Amino acid sequence: MNKLITILGPTASGKTPLAAALAREVDGEILSADSRQVYRRMDLGTGKDLADYTITDAQGTVTIPYHLIDICEPGTKYNLFQYQQDFFDAYEDIVKRGKQPILCGGTGLYIEAVLKGYHLSPVPQNPELRASLEGKSLEELTETLKELKAKNGSIMHNTTDVDSCQRAIRAIEIETYNIEHPMPLRELPAIDSLIIGVNIDRELRREKITRRLKARLDEGMLDEIRALLDSGIPAEDLIYYGLEYKYLTEYVVGNLTYDEMFRQLEIAIHQFAKRQMTWFRGMERRGFTINWIDATLPMEEKVQAIQQLMATQK
Incomplete structure (x- = not known):
């Protein structure tokens, strides 16, 4: 091969x-x-x-x-x-x-x-989480993401792409899901x-x-x-x-x-x-x-x- x-x-x-x-x-x-x-x-x-x-x-x-x-x-x-x-x-x-x-x-x-x-594993959208994050600044969202990543011991998320609130919210959604659910x-x-x-x-x-x-x-x-x-x-x-x-x-x-x-x-x-x-x-x-x-x-x-x-x- x-x-x-x-x-x-x-x-x-x-x-x-x-x-x-x-x-x-x-x-x-x-x-x-x-x-x-x-x-x-x-x-x-x-x-x-x-x-x-x-x-x-x-x-x-x-x-x-x-x-x-x-x-x-x-x-x-x-x-x-x-x-x-x-x-x-x-x-x-x-x-x-x-x-x-x-x-x-x-x-x-x-x-x-x-x-x-x-x-x-595929991560579905979490409407309740998204609603709770709505209106937060990119700085606040980035801080939340850092805390979740520290809990997860995660290096999986590509932080180079977190250049908008929408992307940051999706990243938080993924990290939150990974804490709550077993992987593969x-x-x-x-x-x-x-x-x-x-x-x-x-x-x-x-x-x-x-x-x-x-x-x-x-x-x-x-x-x-x-x-x-x-x-x-x-x-x-x-x-x-x-x-x-x-x-x-x-x-x-x-x-x-x-x-x-x-x-x-x-x-x-x-x-x-x-x-x-x-x-x-x-x-x-x-x-x-x-x-x-x-x-x-x-x-x-x-x-x-x-x-x-x-x-x-x-």
């Missing part, structure tokens, strides 16, 4: 093109590890860059198969438990067909959960993986983030937000998804000026990328070996470096 290859890195590090180029060489298929790319019609804001999966070379043009992208409707609250189930089903299917599975993304919690085989419903095995990290210089990363944000706005990211709102998705549901969806929605509904939106969003993405790196460094402290590759190397050299590592793992 082909060992899972995991390619991780912060936003704008070039993970997807690298995963696609590798997949072309090793007859692979890509499993996305991105908590927002699961949503249909949320394309520019989540950075799907689907064109990256199509490769043209001397042998012709090929589209690399990908999984766990565009699998649910905007407005729904996809979660880690669902991701684990969906990942494992897709992973088993790829392995059964004799293809090379490649996990690629920047949501560290999702990556760590499937590699470790976290034991999770379906146990999934840990998966051994060769992990590749794409290492990008901080200043280059900042430059690429700003350039990419401008490009996506030029490509119609605001039109994407307006179309989602026009389709009946409430503004607060889009704000829940954070980053681009939070700030662009705030602009569209008139809560921010264009300049305020751009400046605040740019800062938020820089902070997000920094937190992604903090998570990956934490994974190393928790026992994962990450083989870091320089993002600025030519694509061919990066692919060859990974193939050499793959050869030593067999």
Whole structure:
């Protein structure tokens, strides 16, 4: 059986093109590890860059198969438990067909959960709890969450995503449920993986983030937000998804000026990328070996470096 290859890195590090180029060489298929790319019609804001999966070379043009992208409707609250189930089903299917599975993304919690085989149960909404938390500030909610996490001994919740009251309330709901209920419903095995990290210089990363944000706005990211709102998705549901969806929605509904939106969003993405790196460094402290590759190397050299590592793992 082909060992899972995991390619991780912060936003704008070039993970997807690298995963696609590798997949072309090793007859692979890509499993996305991105908590927002699961949503249909949320394309520019989540950075799907689907064109990256199509490769043209001397042998012709090929589209690399990908999984766990565009699998649910905007407005729904996809979660880690669902991701684990969906990942494992897709992973088993790829392995059964004799293809090379490649996990690629920047949501560290999702990556760590499937590699470790976290034991999770689905957490239903708790209307009474939600009512009791309504009106509390983000600071108060964050404090409540910290106390619950301390009781649970929990490192499961991805605090990098608690950037709105709605997200914080959902996190509190999960922690409260985990205190009151025994865990796993379906146990999934840990998966051994060769992990590749794409290492990008901080200043280059900042430059690429700003350039990419401008490009996506030029490509119609605001039109994407307006179309989602026009389709009946409430503004607060889009704000829940954070980053681009939070700030662009705030602009569209008139809560921010264009300049305020751009400046605040740019800062938020820089902070997000920094937190992604903090998570990956934490994974190393928790026992994962990450083989870091320089993002600025030519694509061919990066692919060859990974193939050499793959050869030593067999």
